[in-house]
Amino acid sequence: MAAGLGGNIVSTTTSSKLGGVVRATVKDVARRAGVSPKTVSNVMNGIVPVSGPTRLRVEQAMAELDYVPNLSARGLRNGRSGVIGLALPDLATPFSAEIAHHIVEVAHEQGWSVQIEETGSDPQREHELMTRARSNLIDGLILNPVVLKESAVQVGVALPPVVLLGEVTQQLADRVFVDSFAAARDMTLALAKPGRRRIAALGVNRGRQSATAIQRTGGYEAALQQLGIPLDGSLLISCDSWTPASAAESLREYLEGHPLPEALFCFTDSMAMGALNTLWKRGVRVPDDIAVAGFDDVVDGRYAVPSLTTVSFDKRAIATEALRLLTERMADRSHGQRIVEIDYSIEERDSSRS
Amino acid sequence: MAAGLGGNIVSTTTSSKLGGVVRATVKDVARRAGVSPKTVSNVMNGIVPVSGPTRLRVEQAMAELDYVPNLSARGLRNGRSGVIGLALPDLATPFSAEIAHHIVEVAHEQGWSVQIEETGSDPQREHELMTRARSNLIDGLILNPVVLKESAVQVGVALPPVVLLGEVTQQLADRVFVDSFAAARDMTLALAKPGRRRIAALGVNRGRQSATAIQRTGGYEAALQQLGIPLDGSLLISCDSWTPASAAESLREYLEGHPLPEALFCFTDSMAMGALNTLWKRGVRVPDDIAVAGFDDVVDGRYAVPSLTTVSFDKRAIATEALRLLTERMADRSHGQRIVEIDYSIEERDSSRS
C-alpha cells in the first residue's frame, strides 16, 4: 500500500493469500524475528551457519506464524522441486500397485514426493511424460515402459534423469530389472521336475510383443530345449492383455479346442489367477490335474486357491535401487549407464505341489 | 555478456540450464519471434487476444526452441500448481490401487497431475500431508482417512481444499462415500436368504475402530436384528489389519476353537480372499459348507476360487465426483459442505451361490 521513496520500494504487505487465507512468507518471519529474510533462509537450509540465539528467535517466529515454505518459489530458485515422477502402465494392476507402494515409501523416507502417471501401455503417453518431466515440476522419472523399442522414450541429453524398470533393451538409460529370461527358464524347469512334459505358457502376445513377454517366452523355450522337449506351438497360449479377465477368457477358449496340458506357466500372477478361476469353473483340479505357476509374487497370489507357485523377488529392493540410481544421476549426470539386476527365486506353493 | 546502457539491463543470456542442458524460456521464444515475453505468454494462455500472424510466429518459435514452460515459475506467479494430492492408507491394497487408478485417470483427463502419498493409517502422517499441501505444491487434496475422529485432520480455513473419501463423520470437509452400513446390512440379508442363520463377520477391529469397520459391523447387526436372529458375539471375528494375511490367520485361529458358521461376511474382498485360502486349506468347501462374501468388488475377487460375492460400486464415479467436488471448491471456497453418496449393489457370485 505504501510506496517507498527513491528506488527502494518498501512494501508492508508481504504475506500471501491462499483462497483468502493469509500465509506467512520469509519476509513475515524475518520481520517478526527482527532479522533479514536471508537469515531465515539460512536457518532453514542449515548450510550457512547461524548463531544460536538468532536461530532460536527465527524458529520461534516460524512456529508462531505457522510458516510453511512455498515450494514453487523454492523450486523456481533452486531448479529442483523435490518431486519425482513414477510412470506405470496401470496402477490398478496388483503388481504395479505393489511397486508403486514401495517406491512411494522409499521416496518418502528420503524426502521425495512422488507424482504418479499412468501410461496405459501407450508409447505416445510415455512421450508426453518426458515432456512433462521437463517442465521442472519433477526432478527425475522412474518409468516402467511396456512397449519394446518405443522410440518415444528417447533418453537423451535434453531430458531429466530417468530410471527404467524392467527389461527394455536398446535404451541408454539407467535401469533396474529382474532377469525374466532366467526366471522363466527356472520356473519351467521346476514345473517339469516331477516328469511333466506338456507345459503350456500363457501370456504370449499376439500382436506387438512386449519386451517382458519376449524374455519370458524365451526362457520358457530355453528350458524345454534344455530338457530335450520339442517345442510345441500349440502349447503357447496368447493373451493380448495381461489381466485376469483376458487370461481367464483366453484359457477358456483354448481348453475348448485343446487337451489339458500337464502344467501351465502364466507370465504374471494376475493372469494365473484368471487361469485358476477358469480351471476351477471347468472342474479341473489344481495341482492334481494340472500344475499352475505365475510370476511376480503378488500378495493375492499367495492367498489364491490353491496358493500360487510363482517367481518372487524383492520389490522393495527394486524401489531402493531405482531411487538410488535416480538420485545419483541427478547429482552427477555425466557418468555412464548403470544397470542393476535384482535376484529372483522360485516360490513353490500349492498350485504346483505334486 | 553485453551490458545495456542506463537503468535497463539488457541480458543476452536468458535460457536456463537443467543438468547442463539449456532450456528455452519465454524470453528466448520472444526474442526469436521478435515480440515481447508477455506476448508469448498471451499466446499460451489464450485469454488476451493475439493477432493471427503474431500468434503463428510465436508458435513457430516455441516449436523451434522446443520450449517447455517452467511450472514452478507459473505456480509461483499464479499461486496454483496444477497438481492435486491423493492420500491413501496403502497403495499396495488392491482396493486403494483401483481407486488411485481411477483418480489418476480422471485427473489426467482434466489436466491435473496427481501426487500420491501413503498414510499407512497413521493420523500423524495424515497431518503431515495437510502441511505439505499448504506448501503450494498441490492445489487440493483427496484424502482417504482411516482412523475415526483423527483430530489431526482438522479441515479448517488455513488449509487447502480437501475432499474426503469414505465415511468419516464429524468432519466439515466435502466427502464422497458409499453407505457401508446399508450395504453391509443388505449383504448380510442376502447371505441369510437361503435360510442361513449362523452368519459370521470378519474384520471387526479389536483396538481402535475404523469408521468403516463400525459402519459395516453396524449394518451386519442391523440385518440380524431385522431377521430376528439374536446377535452372537462369538460370530464376530476380529482382524486387526485388513489384509489377506491377517484375515487368513484370524480365521484359522478362529476355526480351531469354534464350529464352522454357515456364512462368512468379510469386510473387504482382500480379507475374503485370505479367508478363502484358509477354508480351502482346511478342506472346507465354498459355498457348499460355508458361503463367503466380501466388500469392494476388487478385480482379483472376481477371479477368486470360487468367484467372490461382494458389494460392488462404481469406483470411477467416486473418482469423478471427488474431483468435481475438489475443483468446485478450489474455484469457490465459500460454499457449504457437500456430500455425495455413491450407489452400491450386491453382486452374487459363486462363493455364496447355494
Add this chain to the structure above:
DNA sequence: CCTCGCTATTACATCGATGTAATGTGAGAC
C-alpha cells in the same frame, strides 16, 4: 587504541511467467 581477520548478517539481484498499466498502431468518422 587501532587494525586485522573471522563470522554473522544484510542488500540486492535472480529464477521464469504473467497481471497491470501504459504505449503504440491502425482504421474509421468528421
Add this chain to the structure above:
DNA sequence: GTCTCACATTACATCGATGTAATAGCGAGG
C-alpha cells in the same frame, strides 16, 4: 487531414526463496 477509439503489444513489477557480494560486529594481537 485530423481526431477518436479500439485493440494489439510492450515495460515493469511481482510471486517467494536464496546465492552473491558487501557490510557490520567483535575479539585478539600489535
